[in-house]
Amino acid sequence: xxxxxFPASGAPxxxxxxxxxxxxxxxxxxxxxxRRTVTNAVMLGLLGAAALVAVLPLAFILxxxxxxxxxxxxxxxxxxxxxxxxxxxxxxxxAIVGTLVLVGMACVVGLPVGxxxxxxxxxxxxxxxxxxxxxxxxxxxxxxxIVIGIFAWSLFVRPVHHFSALSGGVALGAMMIPLVTRTTExxxxxxxxxxxxAALALGYPRWRTSLTIVLRTALPGIATGALVAIARIAGxxxxxxxxxxxxxxxxxxxxxxxxxxxxxxxxxxISPYDEWHAQAWAGALVLLxxxxxxxxxxxxxxRTRYGAGGD
Amino acid sequence: xxxxxxxxxxAATLPGAVPSVAPVRAPLxxxxxxxxxxxxxDVPPIADGPAEPVGAERLAGRVVGDQIYRxxxxxxxxxxxxxLVLLAIEVVAAGWPALRQFGPHFLVSTDWDPVAGQFGAGPxxxxxxxxxxxxxxxxxxxxxxxxxxxxxxxxxWLRTPLGFLVDLLAAVPxxxxxxxxxxxxxPLLREHVMPFIxxxxxxxxxxxxxxxxxxxxxxxxxxxxxxxxxxYISSVSREVLLxxxxxxxxAALALGATRWETxxxxxxxxxxxxxxxxxxxxxxxALGETMAVTMVIGNRQAITASLFKPGYTMASLIANxxxxxxxxxxxxxxxxxxxxLFAITLLVNAVARWLVWRVSRAPGARAA
Numbered sequence: 001x002x003x004x005x006f007p008a009s010g011a012p013x014x015x016x017x018x019x020x021x022x023x024x025x026x027x028x029x030x031x032x033x034x035r036r037t038v039t040n041a042v043m044l045g046l047l048g049a050a051a052l053v054a055v056l057p058l059a060f061i062l063x064x065x066x067x068x069x070x071x072x073x074x075x076x077x078x079x080x081x082x083x084x085x086x087x088x089x090x091x092x093x094x095a096i097v098g099t100l101v102l103v104g105m106a107c108v109v110g111l112p113v114g115x116x117x118x119x120x121x122x123x124x125x126x127x128x129x130x131x132x133x134x135x136x137x138x139x140x141x142x143x144x145x146i147v148i149g150i151f152a153w154s155l156f157v158r159p160v161h162h163f164s165a166l167s168g169g170v171a172l173g174a175m176m177i178p179l180v181t182r183t184t185e186x187x188x189x190x191x192x193x194x195x196x197x198a199a200l201a202l203g204y205p206r207w208r209t210s211l212t213i214v215l216r217t218a219l220p221g222i223a224t225g226a227l228v229a230i231a232r233i234a235g236x237x238x239x240x241x242x243x244x245x246x247x248x249x250x251x252x253x254x255x256x257x258x259x260x261x262x263x264x265x266x267x268x269x270i271s272p273y274d275e276w277h278a279q280a281w282a283g284a285l286v287l288l289x290x291x292x293x294x295x296x297x298x299x300x301x302x303r304t305r306y307g308a309g310g311d
Numbered sequence: 312x313x314x315x316x317x318x319x320x321x322a323a324t325l326p327g328a329v330p331s332v333a334p335v336r337a338p339l340x341x342x343x344x345x346x347x348x349x350x351x352x353d354v355p356p357i358a359d360g361p362a363e364p365v366g367a368e369r370l371a372g373r374v375v376g377d378q379i380y381r382x383x384x385x386x387x388x389x390x391x392x393x394x395l396v397l398l399a400i401e402v403v404a405a406g407w408p409a410l411r412q413f414g415p416h417f418l419v420s421t422d423w424d425p426v427a428g429q430f431g432a433g434p435x436x437x438x439x440x441x442x443x444x445x446x447x448x449x450x451x452x453x454x455x456x457x458x459x460x461x462x463x464x465x466x467x468w469l470r471t472p473l474g475f476l477v478d479l480l481a482a483v484p485x486x487x488x489x490x491x492x493x494x495x496x497x498p499l500l501r502e503h504v505m506p507f508i509x510x511x512x513x514x515x516x517x518x519x520x521x522x523x524x525x526x527x528x529x530x531x532x533x534x535x536x537x538x539x540x541x542x543y544i545s546s547v548s549r550e551v552l553l554x555x556x557x558x559x560x561x562a563a564l565a566l567g568a569t570r571w572e573t574x575x576x577x578x579x580x581x582x583x584x585x586x587x588x589x590x591x592x593x594x595x596x597a598l599g600e601t602m603a604v605t606m607v608i609g610n611r612q613a614i615t616a617s618l619f620k621p622g623y624t625m626a627s628l629i630a631n632x633x634x635x636x637x638x639x640x641x642x643x644x645x646x647x648x649x650x651x652l653f654a655i656t657l658l659v660n661a662v663a664r665w666l667v668w669r670v671s672r673a674p675g676a677r678a679a
Contacts, residue, residue, distance in 0.1 A: 039571060040570055043571040044464060047463075050452065050455075050457055051456060051473060053453055054453050054454065054477055055473070055476050055477065057480065057538045058476060058479060061487070061488075064494075065491075112387065113387050113390045115387075116383065116384050116387025116388065116390075117391055119384045120385055120387060120388035121388065123384065124384075129388065129389070133389075133391050133392065136391050139395070139657060139661055139664060140394065142592065142595045142663070142664075143398075143599065143656055143657070143660070144598070144599020144600070144601065144653075145599070146599065146626045146629055146652070147398070147402060147599065147652060147653045147656070150402050150405055150629070150646055151401045151402055153405070154401040154402065154404060154405040174394060178391070181391065205373035206376075206381075207377050210380065232482065235482075235483075235485070235486065237486040238602055241633060241634070262484055262486045262602075265486050265487070265490060266486050266606075269486070269489065269493055269494075269606065281490065284490050287487065288484070288487055291482050291484065292479065292482065295478075295479060299475060
């Protein structure tokens with residue numbers, strides 16, 4: 001490779017050249033250069049192609065969701081519960097409410113712990129506990145959601161032999177924690193140190209500096225992180241199989257099984273009925289649009305506030 | 312200064328502070344100080360800041376407040392290790408009866424017969440590994456391509472939106488991928504891709520691609536997993552590529568290397584262990600993905616050489632059979648599969664994180 005970089009220095013005594021350049025040519029260097037240029041062009045083209053191919057599935061999925069789901073979206077879809085098998089119409093109203101209830105419970109569990117742990121990581125960053133927590137929250141983040149479902153099932157459902165919305169909320173909350181923790185930490189770190197120092201210098205105690213100056217500055221970003229976490233858990237299905245379990249009827253009780261959009265989509269998708277398939281597509285479209293909306297909103301909010309470069 | 316009327320209260324808590332405060336409004340009562348006359352020289356040291364009279368109580372409150380604050384956030388932080396430990400305990404407890412009954416044999420046995428009470432996770436473990444590998448084989452080149460394209464080649468206006476679009480792939484819920492897989496991808500594979508591989512590429516007799524192309528298969532699961540893990544691999548790779556110092560690129564270019572040679576020879580090797588960490592992270596995701604895989608893999612307990620045949624993964628086995636588990640042993644066996652999955656993903660994630668950390672904490676990382 002280094003040899004290739006000096007084509008000027010006479011070609012013949014260079015057996016080290018990786019692929020045999022045509023020896024008949026007097027100026028092998030030119031050939032080599034040509035080959036390198038071609039390789040360069042080809043590889044750069046492939047990289048661009050990879051980028052294109054990677055984005056295709058997204059377009060593909062969105063296209064089919066709109067094509068198959070858009071026609072089933074109407075007012076009834078948002079206000080009615082499921083229709084009996086064989087009847088057209090009906091909707092996912094109960095599942096939409098169920099998802100909101102579950103997400104709300106998850107926030108109650110996940111936000112305080114996540115934000116608190118994030119503050120700890122940002123403010124006491126150097127310690128051994130901080131390093132361990134940072135590492136473990138990354139590991140927790142990578143755990144399969146179904147394992148977290150088993151955990152919530154074993155903790156809440158098995159002892160009472162009863163599926164419940166609460167257990168689903170806790171499972172989702174546990175999934176939120178690492179996400180919220182890491183975004184909180186990162187955003188608190190973007191708060192300029194000068195602000196902190198100024199507050200301390202004015203005689204503010206540390207906790208007030210942290211809560212009223214630093215946290216308040218980082219708050220929009222933390223809210224953004226929470227949005228991203230919500231977007232992520234709103235679509236989770238696996239942990240709900242063991243916990244919230246799904247419900248064909250309207251339910252608001254934390255101790256009863258509750259419907260959720262992803263569960264409903266799953267049940268409809270594996271059912272043999274065409275009307276239910278249509279409902280599943282519509283549900284998927286609504287869910288995906290909701291999640292994309294949250295993601296885009298979160299992204300735009302952070303970008304305008306902190307600039308594209310981060311810290 | 313103005314606190315003097317309540318000096319008795321202050322005296323109860325902090326005696327040293329009394330004399331300095333009391334004399335201010337002292338004119339009415341007869342001069343009390345004489346017996347306590349000595350303290351005045353002690354006063355200056357108490358004052359901690361510029362404002363002498365507010366000091367004592369405020370200082371004490373501040374110390375207590377800071378302590379409370381510190382312990383509160385420490386408690387929240389400690390929740391994460393506690394949660395992980397609790398998770399491990401609960402999951403192992405759920406699977407314990409089956410683990411005890413079948414022992415290590417559980418991992419390799421291919422019997423899964425709820426009626427006879429025989430359970431072995433062999434096919435599920437096999438399916439998990441195979442689908443994840445298929446996913447990595449497909450996704451890795453693409454993900455690295457995107458990552459390198461975004462960090463090295465793309466014009467500035469394209470970088471952010473392109474990265475965002477790829478990230479959005481990670482936001483699509485698993486069940487939506489599954490829905491799409493069932494109704495779009497599987498028919499596509501069945502009618503076009505699988506016959507193409509078998510007939511037109513003449514690979515029909517190659518062990519990996521034998522059998523009738525039904526559609527739901529290890530292959531379909533692998534393809535869908537590839538789409539799902541791609542954003543993870545690419546975003547981690549992007550992150551570590553951004554950490555590569557600019558001088559690394561400039562040096563290579565200055566020596567006359569082409570763009571591609573710079574990428575291959577100077578940029579990627581620098582970020583290599585981080586990229587490998589990203590790939591392993593993708594592997595961790597692929598191992599645990601549940602819904603989409605359950606919907607397209609065919610759910611059949613068998614170990615086959617052919618990717619075109621239906622199979623099972625650990626996660627899909629649990630998701631699929633949980634609601635119809637017959638009896639406690641069956642349930643426990645499913646949970647024991649969960650234990651295996653938990654252990655494997657824990658290990659894989661820990662290794663991946665460690666590799667990524669090693670790069671992003673390398674010298675120069677902060678400068679990014």
